[in-house]
Amino acid sequence: MPQKPIRLTRRQMLIGAAGFTLALPVLPSLLVKTAYGADPVFARRPRLFWLATHHGGAHEDSMFPSPALATQSQQLFSDHSVKSGRLVASRDGTAAVVSAVLRADAAKLTDRLLERINVLRGIDIPFGIAHHKGGHLGNYGDNEGLVGEAVEARDNPRPTIDQFLAWSKTFYDDLSAIRERALVIGKDTISWGYSNPSASTGTIQNVRGVESSLELFNRLFLGSHAAQTPRPPVVDRVLESYKRLRNGNRRLSSADRQRLDDHMDRIGELQRKLVATLPASCAGFSPPTDDTLNHLEVDPSDAARHAQLYNEVVAAAFICGASRIAVLGTDTDNRFAPYAGDWHNEVAHEWLNPEKQALLVRAYQRIFENVFLDMAQRLYVEETPGTTYLDNSLLVWTQESGMSTHDPVSIPIVTAGSAAGFLKTGMSLDYRRVGNPNSKFDPQAHDYFLYAGLTYNQFLATVLQAMRVEPAEFERWGHKGYGYPIVTPPDFGILPFSKHYENTSSRYFQMASDVLPFLKA
Numbered sequence: 001m002p003q004k005p006i007r008l009t010r011r012q013m014l015i016g017a018a019g020f021t022l023a024l025p026v027l028p029s030l031l032v033k034t035a036y037g038a039d040p041v042f043a044r045r046p047r048l049f050w051l052a053t054h055h056g057g058a059h060e061d062s063m064f065p066s067p068a069l070a071t072q073s074q075q076l077f078s079d080h081s082v083k084s085g086r087l088v089a090s091r092d093g094t095a096a097v098v099s100a101v102l103r104a105d106a107a108k109l110t111d112r113l114l115e116r117i118n119v120l121r122g123i124d125i126p127f128g129i130a131h132h133k134g135g136h137l138g139n140y141g142d143n144e145g146l147v148g149e150a151v152e153a154r155d156n157p158r159p160t161i162d163q164f165l166a167w168s169k170t171f172y173d174d175l176s177a178i179r180e181r182a183l184v185i186g187k188d189t190i191s192w193g194y195s196n197p198s199a200s201t202g203t204i205q206n207v208r209g210v211e212s213s214l215e216l217f218n219r220l221f222l223g224s225h226a227a228q229t230p231r232p233p234v235v236d237r238v239l240e241s242y243k244r245l246r247n248g249n250r251r252l253s254s255a256d257r258q259r260l261d262d263h264m265d266r267i268g269e270l271q272r273k274l275v276a277t278l279p280a281s282c283a284g285f286s287p288p289t290d291d292t293l294n295h296l297e298v299d300p301s302d303a304a305r306h307a308q309l310y311n312e313v314v315a316a317a318f319i320c321g322a323s324r325i326a327v328l329g330t331d332t333d334n335r336f337a338p339y340a341g342d343w344h345n346e347v348a349h350e351w352l353n354p355e356k357q358a359l360l361v362r363a364y365q366r367i368f369e370n371v372f373l374d375m376a377q378r379l380y381v382e383e384t385p386g387t388t389y390l391d392n393s394l395l396v397w398t399q400e401s402g403m404s405t406h407d408p409v410s411i412p413i414v415t416a417g418s419a420a421g422f423l424k425t426g427m428s429l430d431y432r433r434v435g436n437p438n439s440k441f442d443p444q445a446h447d448y449f450l451y452a453g454l455t456y457n458q459f460l461a462t463v464l465q466a467m468r469v470e471p472a473e474f475e476r477w478g479h480k481g482y483g484y485p486i487v488t489p490p491d492f493g494i495l496p497f498s499k500h501y502e503n504t505s506s507r508y509f510q511m512a513s514d515v516l517p518f519l520k521a
Contacts, residue, residue, distance in 0.1 A: 122453025188329030457481030481512025
């Protein structure tokens with residue numbers, strides 16, 4: 001039987017595996033006399049969950065659905081057609097199989113859930129970014145600077161889109177009930193923002209991730225409804241001293257003035273959190289009885305438990321309205337497919353070795369089933385009649401690179417949810433310029449060819465627009481899309497992107513603020 005979204009009565013509770021309970025959310029459609037239609041106003045505030053994994057290296061034949069599924073074609077340019085098709089799964093015993101990686105127990109990867117998933121192929125970061133973690137969410141400057149273009153990108157960092165959204169007045173037009181603007185989770189440095197985010201000034205700094213699910217829970221819910229006597233705003237206690245020092249001391253350098261501004265901005269955000277009033281649906285939580293810090297073993301079951309404890313808190317925050325953004329960075333491939341040696345050099349960099357490729361596929365399959373799909377299932381709960389929390393969210397899973405480790409060609413992207421009706425779902429999407437001799441890349445892969453497609457800048461712009469942020473708010477430097485615009489020159493190794501993308505004024509960069517083909521609902 002096809003799985004239906006969970007429908008709960010008002011007396012029921014969602015009970016988390018970590019031992020805390022989640023009260024049902026307030027249902028706005030029941031609190032007003034006017035009946036909402038199919039597109040209720042309150043459902044137009046989508047949520048974003050992003051899972052970023054390293055290192056890449058899964059072979060395209062193992063990662064992506066069969067090209068035969070993409071039966072519909074659209075002529076993007078005279079020499080570049082893109083394709084799409086319905087995403088379907090075959091059965092292998094008790095498993096539903098889209099590809100070797102996108103495989104899970106059929107009770108989890110149901111037809112109904114598959115209808116809410118998209119798989120994108122042919123999205124490239126069009127320069128030799130190599131080792132990076134910031135590229136997932138748009139800070140191309142977070143890389144190791146191995147070639148000239150990567151060094152140039154490092155000199156031009158940008159906030160990642162989670163932080164861009166967290167401080168966007170378009171995305172968060174009402175912060176009164178938001179305890180945390182963005183939940184940054186894990187030890188990987190995938191999130192970056194301004195040192196003074198409210199003013200979008202200062203340096204671009206890493207946003208430290210929370211490594212304890214219990215700490216994450218406490219930040220969101222601890223004492224959220226305890227009776228408190230009104231307290232004078234924290235900002236007021238230091239505001240006059242701040243003004244006297246910042247504006248009255250001629251010896252104060254511009255750098256120190258920026259540091260003072262940054263400090264006051266942090267105090268102001270702390271004050272905002274202290275006075276935020278969480279919705280009634282967030283009340284009554286008891287602290288979890290388990291924590292991610294208890295699950296650090298090199299073991300697939302333990303690794304899954306570690307991630308799911310994070311998922312549980314994030315799902316609670318999304319469902320009750322305490323936050324609408326969460327990003328999880330994980331560099332734990334070897335925990336999902338245990339390997340005693342150096343995973344980076346001996347597995348990821350040996351992706352052409354069949355034995356090592358099998359390890360990569362095993363790791364990513366378990367991450368898909370036990371982390372990404374786990375989060376999708378937690379949100380597959382009815383929010384309004386016929387619409388789930390997953391429908392009103394966008395879940396994204398990205399990897400550091402495509403199948404040639406550290407080479408950002410056809411970066412695997414899996415999404416779930418329509419972002420409150422903005423996106424079409426249930427599709428296999430292929431944006432590559434297949435068959436064109438100028439777009440071939442031979443990564444020494446035994447006659448297997450890669451083809452360039454569309455820019456990652458355009459993918460990020462699509463996500464931002466799905467979050468209801470218009471291009472005028474996120475475009476910079478006179479360029480379309482999101483992320484520093486750059487192309488690797490013709491003489492760089494196996495990534496001659498200039499043969500396809502040409503330069504940053506080319507057709508692919510001019511369309512980088514357009515929603516990707518086929519996706520707009």
